[in-house]
Amino acid sequence: MMKGLLIQQQGAALDENMSNLTSASNEASVSSGNRETFPHQYFAPPTQTQLPVKKKRNLPGNPDPDAEVIALSPKTLMATNRFVCEICSKGFQRDQNLQLHRRGHNLPWKLKQRTSKEIRKKVYVCPEATCVHHDPSRALGDLTGIKKHFCRKHGEKKWKCDKCSKRYAVQSDWKAHSKTCGTREYRCDCGTLFSRRDSFITHRAFCDALAEESSRALTITNPLILSAQPVTSSTMSHINLLPPHFNSHDLNTLTLKREQQDVPPWLASGPLVIGPGPGPPPQPPPIDLSSLGHQQFSQAQDYTLHENPNPNPSFPPYQPAPSPHMSATALLQKAAQMGATMSKTSSDGCHVAVDSRGYQVNSASAGAGDPPSLLQDMMMNSLSSATGNDGLTRDFLGLRALSHSDILSLAGFGDCMNTSHGNQNNNPKQWQG
Amino acid sequence: MDITLFTPKGAQLFHSNQQISDQLDMQSTNNQQPQASHTSTSRSSDSVEPYIDGKWASKLLRECASAISQRDSSKIRHLLWMLNELASPYGDCEQKLASYFLQALFCKATESGKRCYKTLTSVVEKNHSFDSARKLILKFQEVSPWTTFGHVASNCAIFEALEGESKLHIIDISNTLCTQWPTLLESLATRNDETPHLKLTVVVTVSLERSVMKEVGQRMEKFARLMGVPFEFRVVSGLNRLEELTKDELGICEDEAIAVNCIGALRSVPVEKRVSVIRMLQSLRPRVVTVVEEEADFSSSKLDFLKCFEECLRFYTVYFEMLQESFVPTSSERLMLERECSRSIVRVLACDDESESVEECERRERGYQWSERLKESFLPVRFSDDALDDVKALLKRYRVGWELVLSQGNDCGIYLSWKEEPVVWASAWKP
Numbered sequence: 001m002m003k004g005l006l007i008q009q010q011g012a013a014l015d016e017n018m019s020n021l022t023s024a025s026n027e028a029s030v031s032s033g034n035r036e037t038f039p040h041q042y043f044a045p046p047t048q049t050q051l052p053v054k055k056k057r058n059l060p061g062n063p064d065p066d067a068e069v070i071a072l073s074p075k076t077l078m079a080t081n082r083f084v085c086e087i088c089s090k091g092f093q094r095d096q097n098l099q100l101h102r103r104g105h106n107l108p109w110k111l112k113q114r115t116s117k118e119i120r121k122k123v124y125v126c127p128e129a130t131c132v133h134h135d136p137s138r139a140l141g142d143l144t145g146i147k148k149h150f151c152r153k154h155g156e157k158k159w160k161c162d163k164c165s166k167r168y169a170v171q172s173d174w175k176a177h178s179k180t181c182g183t184r185e186y187r188c189d190c191g192t193l194f195s196r197r198d199s200f201i202t203h204r205a206f207c208d209a210l211a212e213e214s215s216r217a218l219t220i221t222n223p224l225i226l227s228a229q230p231v232t233s234s235t236m237s238h239i240n241l242l243p244p245h246f247n248s249h250d251l252n253t254l255t256l257k258r259e260q261q262d263v264p265p266w267l268a269s270g271p272l273v274i275g276p277g278p279g280p281p282p283q284p285p286p287i288d289l290s291s292l293g294h295q296q297f298s299q300a301q302d303y304t305l306h307e308n309p310n311p312n313p314s315f316p317p318y319q320p321a322p323s324p325h326m327s328a329t330a331l332l333q334k335a336a337q338m339g340a341t342m343s344k345t346s347s348d349g350c351h352v353a354v355d356s357r358g359y360q361v362n363s364a365s366a367g368a369g370d371p372p373s374l375l376q377d378m379m380m381n382s383l384s385s386a387t388g389n390d391g392l393t394r395d396f397l398g399l400r401a402l403s404h405s406d407i408l409s410l411a412g413f414g415d416c417m418n419t420s421h422g423n424q425n426n427n428p429k430q431w432q433g
Numbered sequence: 434m435d436i437t438l439f440t441p442k443g444a445q446l447f448h449s450n451q452q453i454s455d456q457l458d459m460q461s462t463n464n465q466q467p468q469a470s471h472t473s474t475s476r477s478s479d480s481v482e483p484y485i486d487g488k489w490a491s492k493l494l495r496e497c498a499s500a501i502s503q504r505d506s507s508k509i510r511h512l513l514w515m516l517n518e519l520a521s522p523y524g525d526c527e528q529k530l531a532s533y534f535l536q537a538l539f540c541k542a543t544e545s546g547k548r549c550y551k552t553l554t555s556v557v558e559k560n561h562s563f564d565s566a567r568k569l570i571l572k573f574q575e576v577s578p579w580t581t582f583g584h585v586a587s588n589c590a591i592f593e594a595l596e597g598e599s600k601l602h603i604i605d606i607s608n609t610l611c612t613q614w615p616t617l618l619e620s621l622a623t624r625n626d627e628t629p630h631l632k633l634t635v636v637v638t639v640s641l642e643r644s645v646m647k648e649v650g651q652r653m654e655k656f657a658r659l660m661g662v663p664f665e666f667r668v669v670s671g672l673n674r675l676e677e678l679t680k681d682e683l684g685i686c687e688d689e690a691i692a693v694n695c696i697g698a699l700r701s702v703p704v705e706k707r708v709s710v711i712r713m714l715q716s717l718r719p720r721v722v723t724v725v726e727e728e729a730d731f732s733s734s735k736l737d738f739l740k741c742f743e744e745c746l747r748f749y750t751v752y753f754e755m756l757q758e759s760f761v762p763t764s765s766e767r768l769m770l771e772r773e774c775s776r777s778i779v780r781v782l783a784c785d786d787e788s789e790s791v792e793e794c795e796r797r798e799r800g801y802q803w804s805e806r807l808k809e810s811f812l813p814v815r816f817s818d819d820a821l822d823d824v825k826a827l828l829k830r831y832r833v834g835w836e837l838v839l840s841q842g843n844d845c846g847i848y849l850s851w852k853e854e855p856v857v858w859a860s861a862w863k864p
Contacts, residue, residue, distance in 0.1 A: 164826050167819075196830055198585075198616055199575055205615035205656035206567050 067121040069136045074127050077150040128154045148173075164197070489519070490531040491746055497538050498742040509542050522771065526753050533775040534746065537782040541738075546783025553776045558640065563648040565769075566641075570612050572766040577759040578831050582849040583696055583725030583859045584613040585827050589820030590861035591692045592620055594721035598690035599629045604683055604717070606636040606675065607696035610649050615656055622660040630663040634683055637670050638701050646670065675699075676706040680717055691719040697726060700797045704732055707806055715810040715864060722811060722862040728848060728855045729797040731781045738782075745781055748797075749774055751854050759832065800858035801844040811862035813845035821847070 081091025083098040087105045092098040095112070102109040123139035124146035131153065132138055133146070140146045148170050157167035159174030163181045168174035186200035187193050190209040194200035204210060497512035513535065520531035540546040574581050595601050601621075605611070614633065622628055633653065637646060650666045657664030669682050675698060685691060693714050702710050714722055729748035733741045752774065760767040777795055784794070804813070816824075821837065824847070828835045838848040838855060846860025 160822070162826070163829065198581070198827070198830075199571075201619050202574065202612055202615045203571060204659075205618075206571065206612070206652050210652070210655060210659070 064121050064123065064141070067123040067139075067141070069125060069139055070122050071125045071127060072146070074150065074154075077127065077147045078155060126150055126154070488527065490516075490527040490534075491750065493519070494531065494534045494538070494746060495743075497535075498739055501538060501542050502738050513539055513542070522768075522775075526750075526757050529753055529771060530746070530750060533749075533771070533778050534782075536775060537778045540779055540783035544783075546779055546785075550776060550779050550784060553772075553779065554640075557772070557776070558642070561642060561645065563645045566610055566645060569766050569769050570610055572760075572764075573770060574612065576831075577755065578828055578835055578849065579755070579857060580609065580612075580696075581827060582824065582857055584609070584616070585824050586816060586820060586847060586859040587694055587696070587723035587725060587861070588613065588617045588620070589823055590721055590723050590814060590816060591694065592617065592624075593817055593820070594814070594861075594863065595629070595690050595692055596625075598720075599627065600632075600686075600689045601629050602632045602634065602685060602689035602691045604634050604636065604691065604693045604719075605696075606638065606678075606698040607694060608637060608639050608641075608698075609696055610645070611635065611653050613694070613696070614653060618657055618660045618662050618664075622662050628662050630665075631657070632665040632667070632689065634667045634669060636675070636678060636683075636698075637668065638675055638698050641670070643670070674706075675702050676710050678710075678713065680713070683717065685717060691717055693717060693719045693722040695722065695724045699724060699803065700726055700795055703794060704796055704798075708809065711806055711810050718864065720863065721814065722807075723860070724803060724807065724846075724862065725857065725859045726800070726803055727797050728799050728858050730799045730802065732796045732798050732802070742782060745778060748856075749778060751851065751856060755851050755856070758834070800840065800846055800848065800855075800860065803858070804843065804845045804860065807845075807860070807862050811864055814861040814863050815845075816847055816859075816861065 080093055083092045083095050084090070085092075085098060085101055085105070087102075087107070090101060092101060099109040099111050121141065122143075123136075123141045124143060125136055125139045126133035126146060126149060128134060128150070133140055133149065140149060151169040152173070155169040157169045159168040159171055160166070161168075161174065161178055161181050163178075166177060166181070168177065182195070184197075185193050185195055186197060188200065188204055188207055188209060190207050192203065192207075194203065493512060493516055497509065497516065500508040500512055516531050516535040516538075519528065520535050521528040522532045523529075524532075536549070537546075540549045570580070573579065591603065603614075605613070607613070611633070618631070621631060635646065635649075646668045650668060653666050654664060667684060669678070695714075699707060699710065727748070730744050731741055733744075753771065756767050756770055780795055807813075821839075824837050828837060828849075834852050836850045836853070838850045840846050840848065845862075846858055848855040849857040849859070
């Protein structure tokens with residue numbers, strides 16, 4: 001247990017000072033203090049049983065209230081390589097990195113040691129006043145994260161892909177994109193393969209396969225959504241028994257909104273009132289469902305799609321949801337895949353966003369008869385059922401209450417959330433005919 | 434006239450040419466040229482030498498057009514006969530050009546243009562379906578940036594002009610069957626913090642079966658749902674002419690940000706009515722008007738037949754060659770597009786002299802000509818660097834030969850050029 005705590009603390013220090021040697025996943029440290037404790041601990045993934053008192057990592061954008069808030073200037077955040085080697089002029093972001101580099105030149109080097117007093121966790125705010133992360137209550141816990149966030153959201157997009165003219169503010173995002181640009185292939189579920197994204201999108205819009213799925217799903221969805229029956233457990237369990245393929249088609253019709261915003265509208269504006277009594281959601285159901293369906297996809301994505309252009313496992317700076325970074329293309333493809341796989345088998349592997357064991361209904365609240373409340377109730381139910389499940393549970397229609405903690409615990413990705421397609425979220429200007 | 438047209442004569446080129454040249458040699462009076470039917474170095478005004486290699490079609494066609502404008506019946510007859518022998522809609526470029534222009538010249542000479550045109554269009558309309566139209570348009574977009582160039586440029590301009598607005602209304606005056614819009618929908622969904630509501634009103638300028646646009650609308654609605662864009666779709670049809678379009682029919686609401694998108698639409702307006710149509714567009718108070726037209730000047734047809742003919746020949750030669758190089762040889766889509774050209778050619782060259790002109794004329798004009806008209810009501814909008822980059826990136830995805838050319842001097846907009854010949858013009862305007 002003690003070891004677990006040490007790892008955590010060490011991890012925090014390492015993050016700040018040694019990121020050329022370490023990553024957020026806390027690999028080997030060069031600090032003299034606790035070296036002997038590390039090797040076997042580090043490579044065993046911490047689980048609940050091994051480290052029962054493992055400190056929970058907070059949600060990104062929801063910092064530890066005891067943490068020290070640091071506000072760095074834009075200049076600092078955008079600075080790269082301020083520490084320069086006198087011999088070879090190589091630049092480093094941190095002095096510690098430079099020191100280690102100096103060893104290679106046989107120059108004297110000295111690493112700063114962490115002081116023995118207890119480390120106070122640091123969190124960072126964004127200097128941009130209009131940004132949601134400017135407020136200390138939404139500060140980010142990772143220095144690299146805040147730097148990347150600032151560049152991506154408020155910085156100039158200096159890096160440009162010449163194949164597709166997508167723009168990036170962070171060089172690593174651009175590099176990662178360039179590796180995959182043009183190499184991707186897009187498959188429509190009618191079977192056609194495309195090497196060009198624009199033709200894929202246009203094709204998809206007119207593809208017969210899309211038309212079919214939508215019409216099929218609609219016929220199944222409608223009775224459910226338009227049902228005027230009050231929500232009861234029996235109704236819910238009845239719903240639960242509907243064939244799983246329903247979901248995929250449902251999700252196909254649903255709007256699959258690519259996650260781009262700082263805070264997804266369905267989260268920020270709180271369209272889903274979780275509280276006593278149902279009420280009509282301010283937005284029409286399709287959009288609500290969409291975001292949830294989206295969430296489903298993003299969870300599936302974590303298993304299957306490794307299109308993460310940003311391999312750096314830092315916190316996604318502003319996403320409360322588990323990696324809703326899937327691109328629109330991926331959503332279209334995912335919908336296609338799911339349409340295909342779901343109709344074939346009722347239980348599938350990780351690819352399937354719907355987990356048939358998922359939905360557990362607790363008591364249903366009494367709902368008014370109208371459709372919006374039906375939706376509300378299902379969501380409220382899923383909220384109550386969420387806490388009891390492990391991270392892999394996905395509820396039936398993807399209807400979830402949308403609080404941050406729920407989402408994360410549902411996803412079970414608390415710590416190692418699939419990070420950013422964040423780069424794609426910064427208005428990549430790409431026009432395709 | 435006793436000439437039968439459109440008999441496909443693919444394989445007998447050389448044989449026919451020998452016969453023809455023999456005949457000509459017998460007939461011509463001043464002919465000093467050798468009897469061989471291969472290339473001759475010069476052409477006297479009274480003799481006509483068929484050139485088998487090189488651009489024989491254009492030469493023959495020019496001769497024929499000139500004969501028509503001079504009303505030299507025997508020469509006309511003769512040339513038409515020769516062309517008929519050599520032409521074929523299934524042959525190479527030269528043969529195709531010969532075939533389709535022959536048809537138009539014949540109609541011109543016999544003053545049967547309107548009837549011919551009506552026949553051609555009714556045949557097409559019978560076989561027109563959503564599936565065939567979709568297949569055709571999408572395939573063309575896949576192999577050539579001819580249409581996608583305009584789409585990308587327009588989408589960029591529209592997106593940038595409407596940025597920040599929450600209620601968008603795009604008035605699409607085109608026959609693209611909405612193939613321009615999926616990528617815009619995707620951008621609206623992904624590049625905004627808050628997805629705006631989009632209303633799309635399509636004004637069709639060719640006669641289409643109602644079912645086609647209905648199907649298009651359904652697909653668009655579904656796709657917009659998929660993209661998460663609140664969407665409304667309307668079609669304005671039953672319009673005989675674009676100049677009859679009124680503001681009321683467009684269903685504009687006060688709080689909407691409007692964009693007008695004219696792709697190949699203004700050319701269907703009679704020349705003298707163009708200014709008033711542009712003024713009508715101005716009255717809609719749009720944030721941006723995007724105009725895309727093909728770069729050719731057919732406006733002089735009534736006044737100067739030969740000039741118009743030259744221009745027509747030039748433009749369609751480029752177009753046919755482009756089609757030839759872009760599609761596979763056996764492509765049925767290319768054949769469809771070529772046939773579409775044949776109707777256009779007949780319409781432009783042979784449908785003027787009659788008392789009632791054909792419903793939709795197609796007097797293309799060049800970018801600089803449109804610019805002059807548009808400048809009376811609008812100010813040009815320069816395409817942003819991002820837009821230009823996107824267009825360049827688009828062109829990279831196609832075969833070699835396509836280039837983006839910026840306008841110079843008094844023109845506005847940008848040009849798509851193919852083998853250094855500007856072919857499509859795209860522009861953006863604001864009030």
